[in-house]
Amino acid sequence: MSSISLAVETHDVRRIYKIRGGKRKGEAKTLIALDGVSMEVPRGELFGLLGPNGAGKTTLIKILATLLLPSSGTAKVDGLDVTTQTQEVRRRISMVSGGETSGFGLLTVEENLWMFARFYGLDNKTIKSRLAEMMQMVGIYDRRSTKISDLSTGLRQKMNFIRGFISDPRVVFLDEPTLGLDVTAARDVRDFVKDWMAQNPDRTLLLTTHYMAEADELCDRLAIIDKGKTLICDSPENLKRRLQSETLFNLKIQPLRKPTSPEDVIEAVPGVRSVTIADQIDFSELRLSLEGEDALPAVLAHLSGRGSGLLSLEKREPTLEDVFTQLVGRRLDEDTSQNSTGEGR
Amino acid sequence: MITLSSARPEGDHRPMGFADRLLSLPFVQRSDALRSFILGAWLGWQIESNWADPLLFAVYSFARPLASVMILVVMYSVITDGATQQPIFAYIYLGNALYIIVGGMLAGISWAVIDDREHYRTAKQLYTSPLVGYAYLCGRGAARLLIGTISTIIVTVFGVLLFGIPITFGSIDLPFLIASIVLGLTTLSGLGLIIGAISFQLGRNAWQAGELISGALYLFAGALFPLDILPPVLREIGLIFPATYWLEAMRRALLGANMIGFQTFAALDNTAITFILLAMSVGLWISAAFVYRWSMRQAREKGVIDLETNY
DSSP states (O other): OOGGGEEEEEEEEEEEEEEEOOSSTTOEEEEEEEEEEEEEEETTOEEEEEOOTTSSHHHHHHHHTTSSOOSEEEEEETTEETTTOHHHHHHHEEEEETTOOOSOTTSBHHHHHHHHHHHTTOOHHHHHHHHHHHHHHHTOGGGTTSBGGGSOHHHHHHHHHHHHHHTOOSEEEEESTTTTOOHHHHHHHHHHHHHHHHHOTTOEEEEEESOHHHHHHHOSEEEEEETTEEEEEEOHHHHHHTTTTSEEEEEEESOOOOOSSGGGSGGGSTTEEEEEEEEOSSOEEEEEEESSGGGHHHHHHHHHHTTOOEEEEEEEOOOHHHHHHHHHSSOTTSOTTSOOOSSOO | OOOHHHHSOTTOOOTTHHHHHHHTSHHHHHOHHHHHHHHHHHHHHHHHHSSSOHHHHHIIIIIHHHHHHHHHHHHHHHHHTSOTTSHHHHHHHHHHHHHHHHHHHHHHHHHHHHIIIIISOOHHHHTTTTOOHHHHHHHHHHHHHHHHHHHHHHHHHHHHHHHOOOOOTTTOOHHHHHHHHHHHHHHHHHHHHHHHHHHTTSGGGHHHHHHHHHHHHTTTTTSSSOGGGSOHHHHHHHHHOHHHHHHHHHHHHHHGGGSOOOGGGTTOOHHHHHHHHHHHHHHHHHHHHHHHHHHHHHHHHHTOTTOOOOO
């Protein structure tokens, strides 16, 4: 694809942080946040970066939004180099981070949005009409004269959303946009994103999230990123199609005792491709990926042998969560610092 | 479509009115730097003036500097047995009144950096928008300068009326006063910008940078006593600090013949002082441009533009 038609492109972007905590006093330790990320996002696409906390999503967004320099590699936004053409890139982008409690609390909603719109050089007439329209769209028009310090988290986030879109940016970076929002506010935000993309087909939106359903609902394409590397990049449908040859089950079983030997893990059962286990108080929840339904009796026998009875069983369609689990070897909500036990916990 | 103006309740105050008019000027609309400066100043004024009701704000803005100058007046009176007619009193009084502006200029910009980053947590939003950072920060500093200037004027008028500081219409050298104000503010804002730019590297200690420098140099700028009484080594510190020349120029411009002469600057006439301020102003702004560029690059490299230490 030609560089001109790309909204975002990165080539082998690495970012290494020097952090305290080396072996010797005063020595810096290095942390590889991005390890050679290359990707291309065409104009008009709603592109998702999916990965667990610490995967490198926010680091990548910060590089693209000119807050951070890559340690090596190149990154372009709207055809402009983010390292050297900073001001030009900033004219074309905006960034909204989820869970933000930030804002000049003593300004009103309207004043804050007016100020940011003016930074982008918008004239008053445009600001007035866009503000009114967008505030009504997200339902904060009647709070326009309220000071930001008096707004709830959800309303602040909605205001930040308008800030991100008021300049009519060519590329919008949304970093975990629904983080910390209640169900209704999160739905409003997703609806806003969909409407905006529908109304502005030449605009591009890059979204990071660790909510699978959100990525599935919104994104045209998405990249799964883990430990600073892009594992795969495709449309949600194609990603899920990869698992169509597999048979997926959700099982609830009585609490499972720990395996005593490598042969004792569920993965050792013939026909099991992958498994993740979430331990609850009274039961364990298994997400099984099998080569076929034929493998199920052997799994149930294995569980029974480890003293765990079946409570419920459900066959299901593949989700992005399964794609992630298959690629990464653990579930998205698991702490990345923990190593896999070999039983997908 | 409902527009904001038509939906605004009658009598609803719109504080961005004046700034809005300035921003609507065609040449301002075309310039990122001018827009950033005006918006920075507007925001700075909102922050500096909006935290309390007007009466409390006035008390804070006026009573605080008056009180701090009064402490000096009382100390001076006790030591000299009330000799406020002596030229040295006018020297000290004016020096302290004017140093309010120096402190505001040096600390204002670094304070804005830490305020955006740590307090309001808006650095990420600001520095991904096309604002021109140095212009925005100067705007933020300008709001502090305005408040400092008002305080200085009040303290000075108070000194003229109450303690007989010999400033009269006849004593003021208006062209030199205007030149001193313009060059002094340019010089100090250049220095303030250098401190502010370095503040991006300092994390939680950034808020102290401006106040530390203005506080430390208070003794060496000739605000409290003439440089002549300092040991030669310490006098050199004062001689490289732009505020020293600015205070000297302002005293000369305001007091005229009533200005007490000190040996340190005896060889410098008003023109020489003006040129020194001009040279310092140019030098500091060139340095500020380099330091700001370097510091922002470093901040992007380290990832500290939006650093939040939650201190």
